[in-house]
Structure formats: C-alpha cells, structure tokens
Amino acid sequence: xxxxxxxxxxxxxxxxxxxxxxxxxxxxxxxxxxxGDRASVSVVGGDLRSLVGRDGEVLxxxxxxxxxxVYRETGERSRLMLDVxxxxxxxxxxxxxLAEEAVAQVKESGERVALAPMSPFERKVVHDxxxxxxxxxxxxxxxxxxxxxxxxxx
Numbered sequence: 804x805x806x807x808x809x810x811x812x813x814x815x816x817x818x819x820x821x822x823x824x825x826x827x828x829x830x831x832x833x834x835x836x837x838x839g840d841r842a843s844v845s846v847v848g849g850d851l852r853s854l855v856g857r858d859g860e861v862l863x864x865x866x867x868x869x870x871x872x873v874y875r876e877t878g879e880r881s882r883l884m885l886d887v888x889x890x891x892x893x894x895x896x897x898x899x900x901l902a903e904e905a906v907a908q909v910k911e912s913g914e915r916v917a918l919a920p921m922s923p924f925e926r927k928v929v930h931d932x933x934x935x936x937x938x939x940x941x942x943x944x945x946x947x948x949x950x951x952x953x954x955x956x957x
Contacts (some may be wrong), residue, residue: 810871812842813869813925814882819872820846820885823865829854831887840921844869859894862887863922871880878929884924895928901931909938916953920944 813835823907837843846854855862865886873881884941886892898921905916918929926942929951933940939954 804866808836808877808879809837809840809842810835811831811877811902812883813844815873816842816844816869816881816883816885820844820865821870825852826865838884841884841938843884843886845886845889847888853873854887855890862890863924891924894925896912898925898928900928902953905929905940906933906936909953909955913955915955917943918951920948920950928951 817833820833820935821856824846829851831854832852834845834847835842836845849851853861854865856864862885864884865887869885870881870883873879873883884891897919901918905918909916917921921929928947930940933951933953938956941954942949943952944950
C-alpha cells in the first residue's frame with residue numbers, strides 16, 4: 804500500500820479517536836506514523852487505562868473500530884495498529900524477551916516449546932522473533948486458546 808494511503812488511514816483513525824476522546828471526556832494526544840506496511844496511531848497522555856482494559860481487551864476493540872472507520876471512509880480494509888498509553892509497545896518488549904527465552908530453551912533441549920495463549924498481535928511478534936533466530940514456529944489451538952509452539956531446527 805502506498806505511503807499516502809497509509810497516511811490517510813492514520814488521519815481517518817485519528818479523527819475517529821479525537822471524537823471518541825471528546826465524547827468520553829478523556830485527555831490524550833494522538834500521534835500518527837507509518838510502520839512498515841501499516842499505519843500506526845498512538846494515544847498518549849492523561850489517564851487512559853480505561854481505553855486499554857484488562858489484558859488490552861478494550862484496546863483491541865478500539866483498534867477494530869478504528870479499522871471500521873477507515874473502511875467506511877476509504878472502502879478498503881485496514882491493517883492499522885493502535886496503541887494506547889504505550890500498552891502495545893510494552894507488551895511487545897515482554898513478548899520479545901519471552902520468545903528469546905523460548906528460542907534459547909529449544910536450542911538447548913532440542914524439544915519444542917509451547918507458550919501460553921496469545922492474541923493475534925502477540926503471536927505475530929513471537930513468530931517474527933523466532934524466525935529471526937533461525938527457528939520455526941506455528942500457531943496451534945482454537946481462538947481463545949490459540950498459542951505459539953517454537954520448533955527445533957530441522
């Protein structure tokens with residue numbers, strides 16, 4: 804997708820979020836960026852914990868609403884990534900560490916390692932770290948219990 808289209812997605816999502824913050828009477832600044840092949844929008848400042856929710860559940864729902872707002876405006880599906888109060892960035896750092904530990908364990912033992920259930924975003928982070936380390940991984944299980952399994956080198 805072109806840079807201009809990704810910027811447009813970020814603008815639409817930012818407008819949607821500004822309206823939402825106004826309705827909810829929450830303070831927050833909105834930052835937009837393009838991260839690789841997707842638009843990235845962050846809301847920072849103020850007390851935004853209510854927009855993150857338990858284990859990021861509210862954040863995931865807000866991200867889907869932003870994607871729907873983009874679709875309504877542009878007619879195209881969006882892969883926009885939303886972060887609130889640095890939640891996803893902090894979670895990404897935790898997942899990288901977890902994945903690196905699993906990679907080390909698999910390399911040492913030669914046995915596959917199954918991780919705890921994760922959201923699609925979380926699984927993607929783990930898959931990327933594992934691939935970068937030269938090992939394979941796959942997702943197993945049904946949606947609520949879907950998890951990553953790190954595989955030994957073939």
